[in-house]
Amino acid sequence: MDDHRPSTPILDVRELAISYKTRRGQVPAVRDVTFDILRGEAHGIVGESGCGKSTVAFGIVSFLGRNGRIVGGRILFQGQELVGRSEEELRRIRGDRIAMVYQDPMQALNPSMRLGDQMTEVLTTHRGLKLEAARERCLEMLDRVYMPDPANVMQRYPHQISGGQQQRVVIAIALLNDPALLIMDEPTTALDVTVEAAVLDLIAELQRTFDTAIMYISHNLGVVARVSSKVGVMYAGEMVERAVVERIFIRPFHPYTQGLIRCVPRLGMDKRSSHLYPIRGRVPSPSNLPPGCIFEPRCDYARADCSQKKPPLREIEPGHWVRCFHAEEIAQTEWQVPADLAEQLARPAGYDPNAEPILRITGARTYYRVPSKKLLTRKKLYVKAVDDVSLEVRKGQALGIVGESGCGKSTLVKTIIGMEKPTGGQFDFMGMDVSVPVSKRDLALIRELQMVFQNPDSTLNPSFTVANQIARPLIRFKTVPRDQVESQVLRLLQMMKLDERYLDRLPRQLSGGEKQRVGIARAIAGQPELVLCDEPVSALDVSVQAAVLNLLMEIQAELGSTMIFIAHDLSVVRFFCDHIAVMYLGQIAEVGPAEAIYAPPYHPYTEALLSAVPIPDPRAEQKHIRLSGTVPSALNPPTGCRFNTRCPRKIGTICETEVPPWREEGHGHRIFCHLPLDVLCKMDAVVTVNQ
Amino acid sequence: MLVRDIMTRHPMMAEPSMSTVDAQRFMGENAIRHLPVVGSGKRLLGLVTRQSLLVDPGRLGSLNLWEIASYLSSLKLRDVMIKGEHVITVSQDVPIEEAARIMVEKRVGGLPVLDDGIVIGIVTETDLLAHLMEMMAARSSGVRVTIRQPNVRGELAKLVAAIASQGWGIAALGGAVAPKDPQRWDAVVKIRNVPRDQIVAVLSQIEGHEIIDVREN
Numbered sequence: 001m002d003d004h005r006p007s008t009p010i011l012d013v014r015e016l017a018i019s020y021k022t023r024r025g026q027v028p029a030v031r032d033v034t035f036d037i038l039r040g041e042a043h044g045i046v047g048e049s050g051c052g053k054s055t056v057a058f059g060i061v062s063f064l065g066r067n068g069r070i071v072g073g074r075i076l077f078q079g080q081e082l083v084g085r086s087e088e089e090l091r092r093i094r095g096d097r098i099a100m101v102y103q104d105p106m107q108a109l110n111p112s113m114r115l116g117d118q119m120t121e122v123l124t125t126h127r128g129l130k131l132e133a134a135r136e137r138c139l140e141m142l143d144r145v146y147m148p149d150p151a152n153v154m155q156r157y158p159h160q161i162s163g164g165q166q167q168r169v170v171i172a173i174a175l176l177n178d179p180a181l182l183i184m185d186e187p188t189t190a191l192d193v194t195v196e197a198a199v200l201d202l203i204a205e206l207q208r209t210f211d212t213a214i215m216y217i218s219h220n221l222g223v224v225a226r227v228s229s230k231v232g233v234m235y236a237g238e239m240v241e242r243a244v245v246e247r248i249f250i251r252p253f254h255p256y257t258q259g260l261i262r263c264v265p266r267l268g269m270d271k272r273s274s275h276l277y278p279i280r281g282r283v284p285s286p287s288n289l290p291p292g293c294i295f296e297p298r299c300d301y302a303r304a305d306c307s308q309k310k311p312p313l314r315e316i317e318p319g320h321w322v323r324c325f326h327a328e329e330i331a332q333t334e335w336q337v338p339a340d341l342a343e344q345l346a347r348p349a350g351y352d353p354n355a356e357p358i359l360r361i362t363g364a365r366t367y368y369r370v371p372s373k374k375l376l377t378r379k380k381l382y383v384k385a386v387d388d389v390s391l392e393v394r395k396g397q398a399l400g401i402v403g404e405s406g407c408g409k410s411t412l413v414k415t416i417i418g419m420e421k422p423t424g425g426q427f428d429f430m431g432m433d434v435s436v437p438v439s440k441r442d443l444a445l446i447r448e449l450q451m452v453f454q455n456p457d458s459t460l461n462p463s464f465t466v467a468n469q470i471a472r473p474l475i476r477f478k479t480v481p482r483d484q485v486e487s488q489v490l491r492l493l494q495m496m497k498l499d500e501r502y503l504d505r506l507p508r509q510l511s512g513g514e515k516q517r518v519g520i521a522r523a524i525a526g527q528p529e530l531v532l533c534d535e536p537v538s539a540l541d542v543s544v545q546a547a548v549l550n551l552l553m554e555i556q557a558e559l560g561s562t563m564i565f566i567a568h569d570l571s572v573v574r575f576f577c578d579h580i581a582v583m584y585l586g587q588i589a590e591v592g593p594a595e596a597i598y599a600p601p602y603h604p605y606t607e608a609l610l611s612a613v614p615i616p617d618p619r620a621e622q623k624h625i626r627l628s629g630t631v632p633s634a635l636n637p638p639t640g641c642r643f644n645t646r647c648p649r650k651i652g653t654i655c656e657t658e659v660p661p662w663r664e665e666g667h668g669h670r671i672f673c674h675l676p677l678d679v680l681c682k683m684d685a686v687v688t689v690n691q
Numbered sequence: 692m693l694v695r696d697i698m699t700r701h702p703m704m705a706e707p708s709m710s711t712v713d714a715q716r717f718m719g720e721n722a723i724r725h726l727p728v729v730g731s732g733k734r735l736l737g738l739v740t741r742q743s744l745l746v747d748p749g750r751l752g753s754l755n756l757w758e759i760a761s762y763l764s765s766l767k768l769r770d771v772m773i774k775g776e777h778v779i780t781v782s783q784d785v786p787i788e789e790a791a792r793i794m795v796e797k798r799v800g801g802l803p804v805l806d807d808g809i810v811i812g813i814v815t816e817t818d819l820l821a822h823l824m825e826m827m828a829a830r831s832s833g834v835r836v837t838i839r840q841p842n843v844r845g846e847l848a849k850l851v852a853a854i855a856s857q858g859w860g861i862a863a864l865g866g867a868v869a870p871k872d873p874q875r876w877d878a879v880v881k882i883r884n885v886p887r888d889q890i891v892a893v894l895s896q897i898e899g900h901e902i903i904d905v906r907e908n
Contacts (some may be wrong), residue, residue, distance in 0.1 A: 010701065039701065078703045079717060080717070092706075096731070111900065127734075127807070134789075211700040213701075
């Protein structure tokens with residue numbers, strides 16, 4: 001209906017090249033990037049970290065810093081050239097017509113100003129509005145982004161609202177000036193999956209009502225599939241493929257795009273029926289690019305000409321652009337697992353559901369004491385981070401724990417490993433009591449329980465070499481005699497697919513994926529019985545994530561270790577785990593075999609979580625369930641069923657007054673809900689994929 | 692239907708310092724006829740139309756070729772635009788027919804849409820025509836019938852009742868006083884998925900109504 005409007009793209013980027021000046025000379029971070037965004041269109045940009053996605057965004061608003069410079073190409077914004085404009089002109093265009101939303105809302109908000117003052121400032125400064133009128137506008141806009149109680153929020157400071165609400169405020173501020181172009185750089189990456197789903201809904205709605213063009217940068221293929229109409233795939237500073245979203249996901253031409261899609265687990269995939277195929281090698285550094293096609297060193301289809309000439313971005317089908325010489329041929333050939341990769345693919349451990357439980361937790365409680373706000377009171381206040389959790393982990397099993405942040409996943413794991421002191425409950429690990437803190441534990445017990453952390457940076461000693469990091473537990477636990485430590489370190493490194501060249505490196509000389517491998521090597525060095533993994537892959541790029549997941553599976557198969565695996569990505573958990581526990585506000589809402597969790601009957605909370613997961617497949621249809629509000633405070637959890645304040649399937653006062661019963665479905669699948677089992681069984685599946 | 696529903700949001704805009712040479716090219720390349728000139732915060736300063744860019748030959752008459760070139764290249768939008776208060780504008784909350792009336796009466800082809808002095812959109816003849824097209828369901832196929840009826844209360848209801856009695860749906864409906872005949876009123880209806888003959892048979896039965904045009908697309 002809009003075909004009578006000017007067809008000039010809102011943003012038209014042509015052959016853009018951006019370089020950073022460093023001590024080692026010019027680093028061409030972005031080369032030959034071409035794309036356009038039409039009025040009211042949402043254009044996704046995906047790629048792994050370091051691919052130049054954010055650099056392109058910063059180039060558009062010319063925030064490249066002192067050493068960054070646009071060295072070629074054009075950026076046309078609403079038909080006008082931005083490259084080569086004076087700072088003053090750019091500032092005006094940017095401020096008035098382009099807005100940006102970043103990953104971390106706290107960096108965009110001033111922590112020392114009330115939110116209302118920060119918002120009105122935009123209008124009083126940019127538009128010269130009177131304070132009262134500005135206030136009116138801001139309230140209206142907060143209402144538009146579905147902020148509960150806007151007037152109250154205006155009085156608050158940023159730290160007094162939740163992360164999802166902060167991001168809403170940032171989006172509201174961005175929209176106050178009615179920008180023609182909104183650049184969003186990973187705006188939901190720091191948010192919980194349920195909050196993310198609500199923010200993505202909001203973005204889609206605002207795009208329609210305000211007719212704003214959106215450039216949406218994300219590493220998450222699922223998120224991009226949900227919000228964008230077109231997608232550009234970036235690799236090592238170049239755009240390698242660009243098309244409408246369905247084509248990118250269903251019929252990608254470029255080997256890199258195909259590789260990316262093969263290495264993310266889709267919801268419903270599991271390790272027994274399918275594999276994740278990591279992309280070999282790593283992204284080349286921009287200062288040391290291959291002479292021909294930049295993807296050639298990692299490409300399964302590379303030919304002689306690929307390493308000699310640079311392929312141009314060409315239109316292979318109307319509206320589908322790809323940077324590959326052999327795209328037609330590749331599209332016709334079925335992808336075969338290359339022999340060297342097939343060898344590496346882990347065969348999942350045969351887990352025996354009737355194996356002996358090695359960890360049995362009954363009624364676990366971990367409370368944190370918090371100071372009372374009242375000066376004169378004897379009442380002690382506790383945050384009930386883990387409250388009455390009972391679990392069993394069998395030998396060789398991978399148990400996944402999922403839930404929103406603040407639901408007690410990490411506290412539970414920290415209690416098991418002894419970093420937090422439990423308030424109550426029995427903890428039985430292979431006949432030993434593990435409710436004692438780690439400092440009082442027996443060395444033998446410490447050795448059997450090891451942990452892999454989310455952020456390898458903060459867990460590896462920055463001044464120890466890789467060899468030292470891995471040798472330390474070997475020596476401490478006397479796993480091998482002193483004279484065999486060196487060969488054992490080497491063996492572990494090889495298991496991690498790292499070679500002896502890494503022995504003398506320091507953590508800062510490793511990539512994120514490599515650091516995580518060293519972290520894993522250190523955890524398994526003492527051959528522990530149980531490995532606790534707290535978000536081990538969430539900080540990693542998708543192709544690295546696939547490799548690390550494969551590695552963990554291989555370790556499980558080879559050493560027979562049992563694992564507890566925390567992750568917020570439900571597709572990853574489904575893929576990796578045999579058993580899953582869904583936690584909500586310190587309690588388990590549902591537990592059972594992985595396949596049972598992802599199919600009806602569901603706990604209403606699990607149902608909502610699943611409907612929020614972004615799925616990297618535009619054909620997938622999901623039920624639309626959005627939870628209102630945030631997880632209530634664990635200081636004063638709701639009575640009855642703790643989920644009753646947000647439950648879309650609440651049946652009445654019974655939910656508020658009585659603790660729900662466990663509904664047993666069999667095979668260890670239990671649901672903590674007042675709804676009878678036959679009602680739960682009648683729920684529809686959350687995700688259906690139309691072929 | 693209000694202006695906010697049909698206006699083009701985020702119109703292309705220019706700064707007062709843009710040269711007329713650039714503006715000429717800019718408007719040509721992007722096929723636009725109205726270019727709001729804005730200052731900081733998208734505040735409207737003026738409007739440039741194709742006419743603004745026509746140079747008065749009288750002013751050039753006394754100049755030689757070289758002087759003309761230098762005169763033209765020094766000309767900025769701030770020199771040729773229709774300035775501030777002389778620009779005819781509209782707010783986003785007025786009905787579209789009101790915007791049309793302003794455009795017809797003031798003989799202008801486009802109105803910047805302002806909110807507190809800030810440009811939030813533009814509405815042009817093309818937007819109104821595009822909307823007329825939608826109102827008459829020009830893009831969907833069906834039978835379009837023009838019926839001349841007495842210009843008195845209750846006559847249109849008869850027509851609608853006749854269509855409704857058949858269970859047909861109305862894809863579009865419009866009307867106006869018949870040209871040069873204030874006693875009569877012409878109603879245009881578009882009906883989908885019904886054969887032309889059937890429609891004519893039913894509508895020709897209405898007393899006092901006369902089918903003056905039938906066409907199908």
